[in-house]
Amino acid sequence: MQSEFAKGLLDPNLPTPEGVVGPGGRPAGKRYDVYRNNVVVSLTEALASAYPVIQTIVGKEFFTAMAGVFVRKHPPESPLMIYYGGDFPKFLTKFQPAIHLGYLPDVARVELARCQAYHATDASPCAPEKLANLNGNKLYDARIVLHPSIDIVRSRYPVFSIWRYNSTNDKSPIGEAREITMISRPASEVVMQNPTAGAATFVESLMTDPLGVATDKAKGVQPDFDLAGNLTALLSAGLIADIQQREM
Amino acid sequence: MNYSPNKVPARAGVGYKPQHLDEILAEPNSIGWLEIHAENYMGDGGPQLAQLRYLRERFPISCHGVGLSIGSEGPLDKEHLARLKKLVDWLNPSLFSEHLAWSTHDIGYLNDLLPAPYTPQTLSTVIDHIDQVQEVIGRQMLLENPSVYVLFEQSTMNEIEFLNEIVTRTGCGLLLDVNNIFVSTTNQQSSAEDYLADFPVEHIGEVHLGGHDAQTDDFGDPLLIDSHNAPVVDPVWDIYETLIKRTGPLPTLIEWDNDIPEWPVLANEARLADVILNRRTKAA
Numbered sequence: 001m002q003s004e005f006a007k008g009l010l011d012p013n014l015p016t017p018e019g020v021v022g023p024g025g026r027p028a029g030k031r032y033d034v035y036r037n038n039v040v041v042s043l044t045e046a047l048a049s050a051y052p053v054i055q056t057i058v059g060k061e062f063f064t065a066m067a068g069v070f071v072r073k074h075p076p077e078s079p080l081m082i083y084y085g086g087d088f089p090k091f092l093t094k095f096q097p098a099i100h101l102g103y104l105p106d107v108a109r110v111e112l113a114r115c116q117a118y119h120a121t122d123a124s125p126c127a128p129e130k131l132a133n134l135n136g137n138k139l140y141d142a143r144i145v146l147h148p149s150i151d152i153v154r155s156r157y158p159v160f161s162i163w164r165y166n167s168t169n170d171k172s173p174i175g176e177a178r179e180i181t182m183i184s185r186p187a188s189e190v191v192m193q194n195p196t197a198g199a200a201t202f203v204e205s206l207m208t209d210p211l212g213v214a215t216d217k218a219k220g221v222q223p224d225f226d227l228a229g230n231l232t233a234l235l236s237a238g239l240i241a242d243i244q245q246r247e248m
Numbered sequence: 249m250n251y252s253p254n255k256v257p258a259r260a261g262v263g264y265k266p267q268h269l270d271e272i273l274a275e276p277n278s279i280g281w282l283e284i285h286a287e288n289y290m291g292d293g294g295p296q297l298a299q300l301r302y303l304r305e306r307f308p309i310s311c312h313g314v315g316l317s318i319g320s321e322g323p324l325d326k327e328h329l330a331r332l333k334k335l336v337d338w339l340n341p342s343l344f345s346e347h348l349a350w351s352t353h354d355i356g357y358l359n360d361l362l363p364a365p366y367t368p369q370t371l372s373t374v375i376d377h378i379d380q381v382q383e384v385i386g387r388q389m390l391l392e393n394p395s396v397y398v399l400f401e402q403s404t405m406n407e408i409e410f411l412n413e414i415v416t417r418t419g420c421g422l423l424l425d426v427n428n429i430f431v432s433t434t435n436q437q438s439s440a441e442d443y444l445a446d447f448p449v450e451h452i453g454e455v456h457l458g459g460h461d462a463q464t465d466d467f468g469d470p471l472l473i474d475s476h477n478a479p480v481v482d483p484v485w486d487i488y489e490t491l492i493k494r495t496g497p498l499p500t501l502i503e504w505d506n507d508i509p510e511w512p513v514l515a516n517e518a519r520l521a522d523v524i525l526n527r528r529t530k531a532a
Contacts (some may be wrong), residue, residue, distance in 0.1 A: 001400070002321045005362065006353035019365070019401040022465060023437040029466040031397040031435070034473055036359040046359070075356030079287050079315025079328055119291030122298070148293075188295040 008032070010072045043071035043084070050085045051111045053166045058098060058224045066095060082119055086112060103157035110163050111184040113151040114190050120149035123241035125186065130243040131235055140212030141246035144231075149185040150207075152200050154178075160194040174196045186238030198222025199230050210246070254308040256281045256342040256454070258497035260521035261310065262514055263505060266299060271511035273306075274340050276513050280522075281308040281342075282448065283501050287315045290331050304339060309502070310454065311341035315357065316375045318391070319350035329384050336385050341497065343454055345390035345423045346381070348411070364402030366410040378418040383488065391415075392423040392454045392467075395431040395460075395474035407432075408446045414452050425456035426488045427480065427503075431472040440487055457488060457521060477480035477506035479517060489524050497525045517532040 004017040004230065016032045044067040048055050055063040074087045089108035098104055126145075134142055160179040164170050180200045182193040195203070198218040203224065205214035218225040234240050261281035262268075272279070282303060287301055303309065313332060316324065336344060349361035364370045381389055391414060393407065405413075415422060424447065433440040459478030465471040480488075480502070493500065502517040 002350060002353055002362075006355055006358060009358055009360075009362075010355065020398045021401055021526065022467075023399065023435075023469075024486055025399075025401065026467065028398045030463075031465055031471060034397045034471070035360060036363060038473075042359045064276060075358060079317075079325070079352065079359075080290050080331075081287060119294045119296075122293035175257045184284055185294065188298065221385050 005035075009036050010075065012013070012036060029155070040068060040071055042074065044068065046076075046081045046084045047088065050115050051088060051108055053111055053163055054088075054092075054104065054108055056166045057101070057104065057107065057162075062098075066098065069095070083115070085115075086110070103159060103162060106153065106155035106157055106159045107162055109153045109155075110159055110181050110183065110192075113153055114192075117149040117151060117183050117185040117190050120185060123147050124241050125235070125238040126242045128235060131231060134243065134245075138245055140210065142211045143242075143244040143246070144206045144211055144214070144234075144240055145242035145244065146203065146206055146234070147184055147186055147241050149183075149190075150203060150239060151183045152195070152204055153181045153183065154200070155181070160192070165191065179221065184237070184239055186239075191237070196222060196225075198225035202230055203234075254281075254342065255311050256308040256499045258499055259525055260306075260500050260502060260518035262502045262518055263312075264303065264480060265504075265508050266296065266512065267508065268511045269299060271515075272365075274308060274441075274520060275515075279307075279518050281310060281499065283310040283312050283343075286311050286313040286332055286335055289335055300339065309339060309341045310343035311336060311339055311347040313344070314361070315351060316346050316381065317350045317352040317357075317379075318346055318351055318373055318381070318496075319348060319362070319370065319371060320377070321370075322353070324377050324380060324413050325443070329381065331384070332381075333384050333386075336387070340367060343390060344385065344387060346393055347392045347394060348414075351396050361394060363394060363398060363400070363408075364395045365402040366405045366407060367402055368404065371410060371413055375414060378414065379419050382418065382420065388419065388421055388453075390421040390423040392456065393424055393428050393432075395425070395428040395472075397435055397471065397473070399436060403479050408443065408448075412448055415448060421453035421458060422451045422452045424449075424491070425458070425459045425503075426450045426491065427456065427460055427484050428474060429487060430481075430484045431460050431474050434470050437469070440483075441490075444487060446492060449491065452495060452498055455488070455491070455498050455500040456503050457484060457500060457517070458505075476503050478504075479513075480520070483518070485524070488521070492524055492528045497529055500525065 008014040008018050016028045020028045022028050022031050047067045076084045089105045092105040156178045158175050158179045160181040161174040182195045184191050201221045202214050202218035205217045217229050257280045259280035264282040264284050347361050351358050429443050430442050457480045458476045461473040461475040465472045500521045
């Protein structure tokens with residue numbers, strides 16, 4: 001019974017499931033359609049709340065039509081609607097009516113990272129003394145534990161500027177150059193930054209490598225990479241949860 | 249953690265919305281308690297959980313699940329049940345409730361409260377699921393009566409008979425949604441008064457009140473939709489007053505989940521419920 005009922009909710013071409021009726025046994029008609037509508041509208045709203053900038057860019061009408069296609073193809077896998085829409089950036093790479101907006105999937109990746117950062121595990125910033133106590137030989141092998149919310153989205157489009165233009169009062173002109181976006185939530189607000197190539201490589205590398213390796217990699221992409229400046233910036237932004245010295 | 253909650257009192261509460269936080273804290277006595285939707289607090293961290301940590305020390309909290317799919321033909325989602333247990337263990341809510349409905353199937357989670365036919369087979373599945381939930385969560389749950397838009401030819405018992413069996417065999421309590429009575433009985437062209445007269449009111453642990461949307465079906469007959477986006481209508485207040493006259497005061501929630509109004513509008517709905525509750529308290 002539920003299989004037929006469920007499939008019909010996502011496919012408007014299927015008939016009303018057998019045995020589903022209105023009062024007095026008459027055809028259910030619009031009554032079953034209430035469920036169809038509830039499902040698609042509620043999932044579309046969930047998607048819109050995760051991807052407000054995509055909606056701003058394409059307009060509400062287009063977004064709703066596009067969401068109608070998405071939600072039928074990718075219904076949620078779990079009841080945690082706070083995480084719904086993880087497949088949306090990938091879906092956008094193949095959605096023909098919007099394919100001319102090449103930057104759209106990357107904007108969606110930024111919005112997905114914002115959602116994930118918002119609900120990520122909390123962590124208190126580490127004491128500044130831990131950084132001050134690092135010296136010489138210890139430095140290279142130290143492990144910088146970053147805040148769990150940090151994510152980096154690289155794009156060949158100016159996605160950071162596109163996001164900023166469409167969601168804040170900052171209407172700085174959008175250039176042509178590729179941009180990197182760093183997303184984090186050190187306290188209660190999601191913070192958006194536009195790091196240099198070296199800073200982004202440094203942060204990405206710190207997720208798996210010790211400090212020395214991360215520094216080498218950052219200098220590899222940006223010879224003037226400023227280690228002290230970047231560490232201090234991460235620390236004062238509350239994005240370093242801990243600094244661990246290698247056991248001797 | 250030694251956190252002990254306050255009991256939800258027999259007065260009006262509201263469904264908590266983060267946009268109302270400042271106003272709720274500014275006049276905390278305007279409501280008796282708060283209800284949260286469990287699934288919104290199942291992230292790993294973040295401001296929503298931080299707010300709840302703060303609120304639970306100031307207000308009695310009721311935890312209302314919307315995603316467990318107790319009416320599913322298939323087994324309950326064990327991962328989801330484990331998430332629910334983790335939340336309930338931490339929050340230690342004074343009330344915990346879920347729906348007589350299903351929302352998960354092989355194709356995914358459908359994010360709506362879907363109806364099931366009232367048959368011995370559904371009954372036995374629902375009873376097994378409630379037993380499992382109460383065992384895992386380690387406390388009594390309240391089961392909410394649904395809003396329904398269709399009927400099933402397969403049904404062999406009515407909703408009251410179905411709920412009575414469940415209560416008897418699982419020991420769960422009931423959450424009576426008065427708006428759902430009005431929506432379902434209007435849609436089924438049956439009598440809300442009869443439904444209420446037959447309802448096992450002694451098992452009610454909580455009441456819900458909310459707004460609905462009025463449309464018409466293919467035959468021009470009323471088709472009400474449980475939309476939680478409007479004030480409670482007069483006929484629903486009337487059924488509520490009849491209920492409270494019979495039972496005495498019960499914890500009563502104003503549910504307003506869509507087109508969420510400014511705080512004063514919601515607070516006023518809660519005040520109206522308190523008026524009815526107080527009238528009964530004084531009469532008693």
